[in-house]
Amino acid sequence: MSQDNLKEARLRAIEKVDGAKTAFWICLGLTGLCEGGFLIALLWNIDWAEPLHRLLAICTGLIYGTLGLGVLALGAYNRWWALRIVQAVQLGPDELE
Numbered sequence: 821m822s823q824d825n826l827k828e829a830r831l832r833a834i835e836k837v838d839g840a841k842t843a844f845w846i847c848l849g850l851t852g853l854c855e856g857g858f859l860i861a862l863l864w865n866i867d868w869a870e871p872l873h874r875l876l877a878i879c880t881g882l883i884y885g886t887l888g889l890g891v892l893a894l895g896a897y898n899r900w901w902a903l904r905i906v907q908a909v910q911l912g913p914d915e916l917e
Contacts, residue, residue, distance in 0.1 A: 830909070855884075 862880065866873045
């Protein structure tokens with residue numbers, strides 16, 4: 821592969837990554853709005869004197885907390901392998917190991 825073709829391939833890859841990043845932030849923002857609305861509705865409708873309502877609120881917090889930590893861990897793993905790919909592209913196949 822010539823240097824010009826390699827540069828063009830890298831530029832196309834960067835453009836695709838930028839487009840995917842924008843789509844990700846839009847989806848994350850919309851998801852945050854929906855989940856925030858759900859949380860507000862949940863807290864607004866809870867009868868704190870009712871033990872079952874308190875239990876549901878605690879369980880909801882535990883489930884969403886666990887899911888949130890899992891998403892953060894997945895994001896860290898995703899970033900790690902993405903950086904490994906970028907490193908491999910920058911170094912080239914002869915310099916990796």
